[in-house]
Amino acid sequence: DTGVSQDPRHKITKRGQNVTFRCDPISEHNRLYWYRQTLGQGPEFLTYFQNEAQLEKSRLLSDRFSAERPKGSFSTLEIQRTEQGDSAMYLCASSLSTGSGGYTFGSGTRLTVV
């Protein structure tokens, strides 16, 4: 297992288009998290899963954002009708359910909306 994988690494899209990102967590980790980070800010929580259940979703997240983890393994994050303000680094992380060991992050997907 080589860690948390995210795909694609970079995505440029036109405003109004839909985009989907994928995250493959560390196989033994049952928790998976999505964060968003913009320049000069810390990662901002979006949502997390324990196995296939989505346990929490940020109130900051609009209805244009949806995440799934259908089989409790990989996850997808979809953004519909993208806006320029969606431009950011989207980070996926995974952990064991206790959370006491911290997270392992993937390299992120950098989204640019033009």
Add this chain to the structure above:
Amino acid sequence: RKEVEQDPGPFNVPEGATVAFNCTYSNSASQSFFWYRQDCRKEPKLLMSVYSSGNEDGRFTAQLNRASQYISLLIRDSKLSDSATYLCVVNTNAGKSTFGDGTTLTVKP
């Protein structure tokens, strides 16, 4: 007010210096605490957990003061390779972590 607050810096120190960062958090129910390191345009990486009794890992020492709700990170004998942004992280339960905006450290020769 943000849940986790850090001095953004930048801290510019010479090699060999000792530097300390502080972080405050607002939720008294917070249960676990971490420091992460993030290099420019890279993902955050766990540096160390922070325990109530304090803990040390080589040149790095982390401390937690629950009464005052702050966390500290001390770096001794700074190296050029320590240059990065240091993120303070707080868990309020076994779920999500809340990140500070980071403190930027530049170690100069």
